[in-house]
Amino acid sequence: xxxxxxxxxxxxxxxAKNLTELKPGEEGVLEKxxxxxxxxxxxxxxxxxxxxxxTRGLSAPGGDPRVFRVDGSEVALRRETARRLILK
Amino acid sequence: xxxxxxxxxxxxxxxxxxxxxxxxxxxxxAIVGPPNSGKxxxxxxxxxxxxxxxxxxxxxxxxxxxxxxxxxxxDVFVVDLPGVYSLTPRTEDERVTHDVxxxxxxxxxxxxxxxxxxxxxNLSRHLVLAAPVLSLGLPTLVILNMADDLKSRGGxxxxxxxxxxxxxxxxxxxxxxxxxxxxxxxxxxGATMGAAPxxxxxxxxxxxxxxxxRAWATNIGNKTGYHAPAPPLWTRRLDAFFLHPVAGPLVFxxxxxxxxxxxxxxxxxxxxxxxxxxxxxxxxxxxLLPNEALRxxxxxxxxxxxxxxxxxxxxxxxxxxxxxxxxxxxxxxxAALIADRTMARFGLQGKSFIPLLSAYACAVPAIMATxxxxxKRDRIATILIAPFMTxxxxxxxxxxxxxxxxxxxxxxxPFLGMRATVLLGLYVLGFVAAxxxxxLLKSTVLKSRRSSFMLEMPPYRWPTVRSLALRMVDRxxxxxxxxxxxxxxxxxxxxxxxxxxxxxxKPPAIEHSFAxxxxxxxEPAIKPLGFNWKIGIGLITSLAARETIVSTLGTIYGMKExxxxxxxxxxxxxxxxxxxxxxxLVFFAxxxxxxxxxxxxxxxxxxxxxxxxQFAYMTGLAYLCAFMANRLVSIxx
Numbered sequence: 001x002x003x004x005x006x007x008x009x010x011x012x013x014x015x016a017k018n019l020t021e022l023k024p025g026e027e028g029v030l031e032k033x034x035x036x037x038x039x040x041x042x043x044x045x046x047x048x049x050x051x052x053x054x055t056r057g058l059s060a061p062g063g064d065p066r067v068f069r070v071d072g073s074e075v076a077l078r079r080e081t082a083r084r085l086i087l088k
Numbered sequence: 089x090x091x092x093x094x095x096x097x098x099x100x101x102x103x104x105x106x107x108x109x110x111x112x113x114x115x116x117x118a119i120v121g122p123p124n125s126g127k128x129x130x131x132x133x134x135x136x137x138x139x140x141x142x143x144x145x146x147x148x149x150x151x152x153x154x155x156x157x158x159x160x161x162x163d164v165f166v167v168d169l170p171g172v173y174s175l176t177p178r179t180e181d182e183r184v185t186h187d188v189x190x191x192x193x194x195x196x197x198x199x200x201x202x203x204x205x206x207x208x209x210n211l212s213r214h215l216v217l218a219a220p221v222l223s224l225g226l227p228t229l230v231i232l233n234m235a236d237d238l239k240s241r242g243g244x245x246x247x248x249x250x251x252x253x254x255x256x257x258x259x260x261x262x263x264x265x266x267x268x269x270x271x272x273x274x275x276x277x278g279a280t281m282g283a284a285p286x287x288x289x290x291x292x293x294x295x296x297x298x299x300x301x302r303a304w305a306t307n308i309g310n311k312t313g314y315h316a317p318a319p320p321l322w323t324r325r326l327d328a329f330f331l332h333p334v335a336g337p338l339v340f341x342x343x344x345x346x347x348x349x350x351x352x353x354x355x356x357x358x359x360x361x362x363x364x365x366x367x368x369x370x371x372x373x374x375x376l377l378p379n380e381a382l383r384x385x386x387x388x389x390x391x392x393x394x395x396x397x398x399x400x401x402x403x404x405x406x407x408x409x410x411x412x413x414x415x416x417x418x419x420x421x422x423a424a425l426i427a428d429r430t431m432a433r434f435g436l437q438g439k440s441f442i443p444l445l446s447a448y449a450c451a452v453p454a455i456m457a458t459x460x461x462x463x464k465r466d467r468i469a470t471i472l473i474a475p476f477m478t479x480x481x482x483x484x485x486x487x488x489x490x491x492x493x494x495x496x497x498x499x500x501x502p503f504l505g506m507r508a509t510v511l512l513g514l515y516v517l518g519f520v521a522a523x524x525x526x527x528l529l530k531s532t533v534l535k536s537r538r539s540s541f542m543l544e545m546p547p548y549r550w551p552t553v554r555s556l557a558l559r560m561v562d563r564x565x566x567x568x569x570x571x572x573x574x575x576x577x578x579x580x581x582x583x584x585x586x587x588x589x590x591x592x593x594k595p596p597a598i599e600h601s602f603a604x605x606x607x608x609x610x611e612p613a614i615k616p617l618g619f620n621w622k623i624g625i626g627l628i629t630s631l632a633a634r635e636t637i638v639s640t641l642g643t644i645y646g647m648k649e650x651x652x653x654x655x656x657x658x659x660x661x662x663x664x665x666x667x668x669x670x671x672x673l674v675f676f677a678x679x680x681x682x683x684x685x686x687x688x689x690x691x692x693x694x695x696x697x698x699x700x701x702q703f704a705y706m707t708g709l710a711y712l713c714a715f716m717a718n719r720l721v722s723i724x725x
Contacts, residue, residue: 038178041178041298042173043542045216046173046544049302058328060331060336060428061333061336062429064428065428065438065543071210071213072209072210074544076544076545
């Protein structure tokens with residue numbers, strides 16, 4: 001029904017930045033976790049709580065997985081997970 | 089007194105409960121904490137060697153129970169629960185922790201008290217776990233670990249104020265250094281003397297709401313003057329090197345080679361030493377026993393059977409020394425990070441890498457090493473594919489058959505011989521079977537969401553000798569006791585099969601034994617593979633350990649003398665077709681001919697289900713591929 005609108009949808013994506021777009025050392029404030037409930041809960045327990053500052057750290061050779069500093073600890077995430085964590 | 093803030097100081101007046109003449113029952117205290125909070129270090133510090141490992145009924149989660157000696161000769165039992173971030177029962181670890189703390193775990197009464205251990209350098213985040221634990225209403229000591237790190241990195245905290253805010257006693261300690269541990273003993277004395285549990289008077293947040301819990305923790309931290317310490321400078325510096333795009337992979341490769349070399353070659357002299365010690369002592373024991381049947385049972389059955397287990401000890405000790413250093417120092421998490429992308433291609437993850445590598449030496453320590461993989465599905469998948477890796481016990485079999493059937497010709501000039509090519513091919517075959525099986529498992533029964541990979545990078549720390557030694561003792565004990573009992577039973581059965589029935593009170597020649605009977609019985613089944621009944625006996629005895637087939641065939645073909653490998657190879661060459669020989673190699677590449685592995689898989693997975701599936705799958709695959717190999721070679725030649 002909304003076929004014409006759907007085509008334009010990706011434009012919105014560019015405004016919402018996610019964790020993979022952080023450069024090394026760059027930081028951003030987490031807005032939401034676009035993940036299934038159980039995964040989101042687990043990540044929040046590890047420190048990825050909305051409103052917290054996330055800093056991009058080092059990474060494995062090839063750039064995946066990447067380490068992120070959040071709430072006093074460092075957590076490595078694969079690209080497909082990091083992509084679902086949206087920044088403000 | 090007074091150095092334990094908030095500890096009940098009037099213990100003496102509270103206990104013993106008036107009028108209760110009942111004998112004091114043993115008290116149970118649970119240790120709870122998030123991963124990387126130093127839980128195991130504390131457990132080891134409290135119990136030392138007075139601990140034993142067991143699996144919770146029906147699950148793969150292991151728990152350790154230890155005895156703490158208090159003053160006046162009283163004991164407290166301490167249970168080390170798995171590391172969890174919350175008590176919401178989502179994973180198996182969390183369910184176990186939840187069930188034990190709420191008294192729902194079979195065989196374990198509800199704990200009388202809780203030791204909640206948190207990392208003081210990361211207090212605001214770790215305090216989130218305090219909310220659900222304190223709301224249980226059990227007497228709880230909140231232990232803030234890594235006090236030395238907190239201090240050296242300039243962190244601050246008002247301990248009495250925190251005790252007040254939480255409504256529970258708080259102790260600031262360093263489990264690794266042992267400072268402040270006396271406060272824990274003080275608490276344990278109080279808790280076991282029947283000091284009345286106080287319901288916490290504080291307002292706790294709604295436990296399911298993590299952001300609210302986190303805000304509550306921040307609030308508590310602010311009220312108690314908590315200053316988070318500066319970031320760990322040395323960890324940053326070391327990571328810049330260990331995760332460097334060029335240096336990182338190089339160091340990783342170096343570590344891999346060192347691990348492989350140590351367990352493959354470094355353990356060799358020790359293993360040879362144990363082997364000859366068992367043989368010599370066996371002969372020596374034989375002189376002491378006049379009765380032939382008893383002597384045979386004891387020496388050929390039990391002594392050799394037990395020997396086939398003890399022989400793995402050097403590899404297990406060395407591997408766990410390595411893994412202990414890697415894990416305690418924090419490097420294991422970095423190695424897992426580096427290996428993750430490659431392992432992800434097979435549907436596995438970075439932490440599977442070291443166990444699979446060790447499986448090239450021996451599947452037994454490798455399967456025990458999968459304990460570092462927190463994700464249960466990934467762990468089971470790694471356990472299931474580990475025995476496909478070409479372990480060192482397959483080598484004698486390969487060398488015997490290759491020497492008998494493969495001509496010593498060059499394939500690529502003088503650089504690569506035909507025999508070496510076949511041997512290399514067998515290594516590749518095992519590896520391919522492993523990754524295909526991993527893919528199959530991870531896309532079907534053990535499928536997990538790809539996003540489930542998240543790995544905390546702990547700060548680098550010096551491993552302590554104490555913790556390394558305890559880990560080695562612990563792992564060897566587990567292996568010897570649990571695997572040893574199963575192996576002893578199987579060894580006796582296999583001995584009986586080849587020793588019975590007696591003829592005129594004497595054991596039969598092996599071709600008239602029960603084992604031969606079974607060999608003849610299975611012959612129709614293995615004939616399509618190109619095997620005769622003699623190979624059948626070898627397959628049965630090699631269930632004990634793969635290399636046993638070499639000595640069994642030696643006995644059957646009448647090669648009593650040691651070092652008669654060439655004679656045996658000649659006899660085999662007469663008795664077996666080329667197709668049968670290739671089929672035998674393929675069969676050994678795939679089949680799970682190792683009771684030590686079966687016993688360890690049973691132990692690590694907490695039941696007979698997975699070892700059963702694994703044995704059926706590997707034997708089925710071995711049979712099928714050996715059949716095809718026999719056919720193909722027969723047609724081709």
